[in-house]
Amino acid sequence: MVPDFLTIAEAAALIEKRELSPVELVESRLDRIARYDDRLHSFIRVLADDARAAANAAEVEIAAGTYRGPLHGIPLGLKDIYETAGVATTGHSKVMQDHVPQKDASSVQRLREAGAIVVGKLATHEFALGGPSFDLPWPPARNPWHLAHFTGGSSSGSGAAVAAGLVPMALGSDTGGSIRGPASLCGVVGLMPTFGLVSRAGVIPNSYTFDHCGPLARSVEDCALVMQAIAGFDPRDAGSIKRDIPDYRAALQQDLQGLRIGVLRHNWEEDLPASEDVRTAMEEALHVLKSLGAELEDCHVRSLQHYFDIKVIIAETEIFSIHQPDLIARPGDFGADFRARALPAVLFTANDYVQATREHRRMVAEMAPLYQRYDAFITAGQGEAPRLEAHRSLTFWQRPNLFTASNVTSQPALEICNGFGTHGLPLGMQVLGRPFDEVTVLRIGHAYQQATSWQHQHPQLRAGAQAPVLTPPPILAGTADQADATTREVCAQAAQRAGLRLNDEQFAQLLEGAPYAFGMVKRLRRDQGYADEPANVFSFPASF
Amino acid sequence: MTRQELDAALARLGLDVPAGERDGIAAAVQYLDKMTARLRPAGGRDVAAEPAHTVAFPKA
Secondary structure, three states: OOOOOOOHHHHHHHHHOOOOOHHHHHHHHHHHHHHHHHHHOOEEEEOHHHHHHHHHHHHHHHHOOOOOOOOOOOEEEEEOOEOEOOEOOOOOOHHHOOOOOOOOOHHHHHHHHOOOEEEEEEOOOHHHOOOOOOOOOOOOOOEOOEOOEOOOOOOHHHHHHHHOOOOOEEEEEEOOOOOHHHHHHHOOEEEEOOOOOEOOOOEOOOOOOOOEEEEEEOOHHHHHHHHHHHEOOOOOOOOOOOOOOOOHHHHOOOOOOOOEEEEOHHHHHHHOOOOHHHHHHHHHHHHHHHHOOOEEEEOOOOOHHHHHHHHHHHHHHHHHHHHHHHHHHOHHHOOHHHHHHHHHHHHOOHHHHHHHHHHHHHHHHOOHHHHHHOOEEEEEOOOOOOEHHHOOOOHHHHOOOOOHHHHHHOOOEEEEEEEEOOOOOEEEEEEEEOOOOHHHHHHHHHHHHHHOOHHHOOOOOOOOOOOOOOOOOOOOOOOHHHOOHHHHHHHHHHHHHOOOOOOHHHHHHHHHHHHHHHHHHHHOOOOOOOOOOOOEEEOOOOOO | OOHHHHHHHHHHOOOOOOHHHHHHHHHHHHHHHHHHHHOOOOOOOOOOOOOOEEEOOOOO
């Protein structure tokens, strides 16, 4: 019998020695999916026949002496924004529910070349945006630690499937925390690599500026193994960067003696004051890192709201632009939560977008002296997962989160479990690094995991148990009526200029987000010097 | 864009534009509207169609 929570590294060692067959491993995961996913909803499509065929092929290959490496014969799930040849890739949306790409995303291709086996397509928040939605063709994923609770998102299915032992690895994406949020709430490891390191080609975009593709797994070592396969230049991705790719796994063996770590304490004590259990877990984690030889020092960057404003002005403008034709033609086919996030973007002007990208470059550049002083940084993850029914779309506009800052600074960021809260749900912390220094981030995370035992705790799933019936949260917060006549007029004009024809509920969603969008615009700096360029600069297509 | 929208857009940017110049801008609005209308090709664009500008790290 194959252990439920075998890591990639453990399975690879057995497969290489031919003590475990890929067929056995894949069959055991398919069995586990069949037993438990009816209440987790982590998969929206299981590719059992394809996976079995690939497992057979892997077994034959390995038996013939061709072993491709540690991912050979290892099952994985793909967030359903990763194009998969011949398989519907839907973005978990009615809008693309019949979309079947001809070609794999580049990172999927690389994983297949490494011998990995795609078991299925995983639930995601709609088009990797927004929150859990009950009005989409497939239900939202549930947290394996407590089925009434949120997985985090948008890589919701990825977090749930890995935490529940359905697959040992999954690909997710992170635009404002969407790998790290699920990793935090589901108690697994998630890595957001530096922008440009892992190809976005063939991945349904959320934001051209902030999308990062990366792995979720149950150990840091496993994330390192996946990174080895997927990192590297791709001419199909306009943002792909040419860098030598280090041996991520080999770097895990270095200790932390003398490593200088900046502690972004203000993030969880001032910017977004955390609960007592999060604070305790963070202090204990810092103590562990110190005991491992790291030198810790409190440091400061801008408050989380500053980065959040920039990210939202840029990213929500981009995702609105991406889906504009369908938001014009068929707004009702999007989930309410997606609309609540995307529609207020009509209030951002081209001038706002340009000023935001100029501030973006400034935010990236001002990290340089900190990178001189510190090898890495620590900040908190989210607290315990809230109940799904408690989700409110408007919350996105009302306050920042702990993750988005590093999307803006484009740093690698590793989310790792650092304890459990008062209700028995996972807590997490983030290890942030210098751009392209995933090696140090993984090294710190691995050392921390080796010194603690959180990764060996797993959710207890009972065969035959039912998922609790949940009441979908209300679509509106009820604040649209508070909008004054001027705000209504501005929103109506902006929606019209964008070509939108919104019904009353959809217009109310725009009105509810408007005060927060205007607040961001008001806070935006417009006194840049002539030479202050945007972070986004012109680049020729790869074919030139 | 109506004159009212134009005035609101200028106010939003904090610009104090004399009336005569506003008239001139208002006269050009129809051309701006046509440009933005041409930005939306029939059938939309492939979601994967990237902007010409991509993120580039500062040289440092």
